[in-house]
Amino acid sequence: MQKKRVLSGVQPTGALHLGNWLGAIRNWVELQNEYETFVCVVDLHAITIPHNPQELKENTLKTAALYLACGMDPKKCSIFIQSHIPAHSELCWILNCITPLNWMERMIQFKEKAIKQGDNVSLGLLDYPVLMASDILLYDADLVPVGEDQKQHLELARDIAQQRINSRFSKKGSPILKVPKPLIIKEGAKIMSLCDGKNKMSKSDPNENSRIALLDSADMIRKKIKKARTDEHFGLEFNNPNRPESENLLGIYSMLSGKQRETVSEECSNIGWGKFKPMLTDAIISSLEPIQTKYNFLRKDPEYLNQILSDGADKATILSNLTLNKVRSAFGFLPKID
Ligand code: AMP
Ligand code: TRP
Numbered sequence: 001m002q003k004k005r006v007l008s009g010v011q012p013t014g015a016l017h018l019g020n021w022l023g024a025i026r027n028w029v030e031l032q033n034e035y036e037t038f039v040c041v042v043d044l045h046a047i048t049i050p051h052n053p054q055e056l057k058e059n060t061l062k063t064a065a066l067y068l069a070c071g072m073d074p075k076k077c078s079i080f081i082q083s084h085i086p087a088h089s090e091l092c093w094i095l096n097c098i099t100p101l102n103w104m105e106r107m108i109q110f111k112e113k114a115i116k117q118g119d120n121v122s123l124g125l126l127d128y129p130v131l132m133a134s135d136i137l138l139y140d141a142d143l144v145p146v147g148e149d150q151k152q153h154l155e156l157a158r159d160i161a162q163q164r165i166n167s168r169f170s171k172k173g174s175p176i177l178k179v180p181k182p183l184i185i186k187e188g189a190k191i192m193s194l195c196d197g198k199n200k201m202s203k204s205d206p207n208e209n210s211r212i213a214l215l216d217s218a219d220m221i222r223k224k225i226k227k228a229r230t231d232e233h234f235g236l237e238f239n240n241p242n243r244p245e246s247e248n249l250l251g252i253y254s255m256l257s258g259k260q261r262e263t264v265s266e267e268c269s270n271i272g273w274g275k276f277k278p279m280l281t282d283a284i285i286s287s288l289e290p291i292q293t294k295y296n297f298l299r300k301d302p303e304y305l306n307q308i309l310s311d312g313a314d315k316a317t318i319l320s321n322l323t324l325n326k327v328r329s330a331f332g333f334l335p336k337i338d
Pocket of ligand 1: 012022190
């Protein structure tokens with residue numbers, strides 16, 4: 001039987017952090033054993049807000065190397081750079097022409113990011129979710145593992161595929177595009193800022209202390225956890241709506257130590273923040289250490305990394321062109337005869 005397919009991606013907009021790992025990448029590592037897996041570095045998405053070209057190049061390589069360092073295995077999955085596959089931009093244009101503008105204006109992430117950009121909101125920022133739909137639909141992905149914040153974008157991709165393409169352009173019985181499903185694993189789906197348990201940990205937060213980057217040194221991690229916001233209560237607990245910092249940090253501790261939530265609840269119910277913080281720090285440092293070692297090793301061998309990205313792009317080109325050609329033909333574009 002044909003394996004089901006998984007596709008996901010992360011933007012190379014800054015240092016990947018614990019939220020990216022626990023909410024997304026860590027799940028891909030499990031999925032690659034069971035599914036045909038494609039993961040891309042979505043560099044075209046990264047230019048929807050003002051960017052620095054030199055940093056984009058470095059961050060693109062860094063992100064790809066981190067995928068590998070986190071355990072993505074090129075024997076089991078294809079890793080590629082979005083802009084190496086022109087079909088993403090082309091399908092995006094086609095989908096733009098059948099997607100209602102009012103669907104886009106509802107997107108929560110657009111509204112949040114647009115506020116930050118002031119007068120400088122690009123058309124690309126509004127279009128971001130359509131490009132993401134193209135990424136997914138080009139590969140006939142069955143499942144898209146992402147964090148909670150991407151749920152609305154996934155729904156948009158489903159609506160575009162179903163309501164705007166399949167129901168309008170398919171000949172009876174054979175849909176043109178596969179309608180993907182989100183895969184949001186509850187644990188880790190929303191890691192919160194270290195400075196405010198009510199805000200998501202994010203690459204774009206101007207305060208570096210709000211997140212742990214996967215490449216932070218042990219010293220840096222120690223400092224950031226020392227500064228992390230706490231509350232005045234003694235003992236840590238889950239499920240107390242008045243204690244978002246306890247929920248978040250105890251959750252991170254449970255995930256990284258590999259101990260069940262009930263176990264850490266018990267272990268930490270009778271200790272104060274002063275005792276808990278060093279335990280959390282140790283768990284973070286020892287989880288990130290193997291990733292950092294592998295990352296440093298990979299960055300010393302750019303040829304190896306380039307070869308993986310080139311193999312990934314070859315596979316992605318073949319699959320994406322199949323879908324693009326189906327859509328072109330359904331839309332009535334005249335084929336080029338060589
Ligand atoms: P981004 O950093 O926006 O490119 O996100 C890349 C992936 O990480 C997406 O699947 C997001 O849903 C996930 N992600 C980003 N921030 C968090 C967070 N704070 N908690 C959990 N998942 C996250
Ligand atoms: N928008 C996603 C994010 O910020 C990144 C992304 C772009 C993506 N294209 C994708 C994720 C396709 C999954 C599938 O997290």
